[in-house]
Amino acid sequence: MSSEHAIEKVPLSEIREGDMLQDPTTGRWIKVTRTADDTASGPHRVYYGDGGEEIDSRYVTGLVNRQVRE
Numbered sequence: 001m002s003s004e005h006a007i008e009k010v011p012l013s014e015i016r017e018g019d020m021l022q023d024p025t026t027g028r029w030i031k032v033t034r035t036a037d038d039t040a041s042g043p044h045r046v047y048y049g050d051g052g053e054e055i056d057s058r059y060v061t062g063l064v065n066r067q068v069r070e
Helices: none
Strands: 005-011 020-022 029-038 044-049 054-056 063-069
Touching: none
Parallel strands: none
Antiparallel strands: 005 063, 020 029, 020 063, 029 044, 044 054
């Protein structure tokens, strides 16, 4: 039995560990495993995926797609 997923558009700041996020540059879905704040090069957050992906909040504008399990 397959699970249905809805997609919602949210600000990147609402993404939390465990969320499924669509990488805005590649279109691939990633599971966010951790986040880290970085202030060394200006305040921003980096989102890390379970496959080694990194999404830097400095390069994302607008809303991102997040899967919601129904």
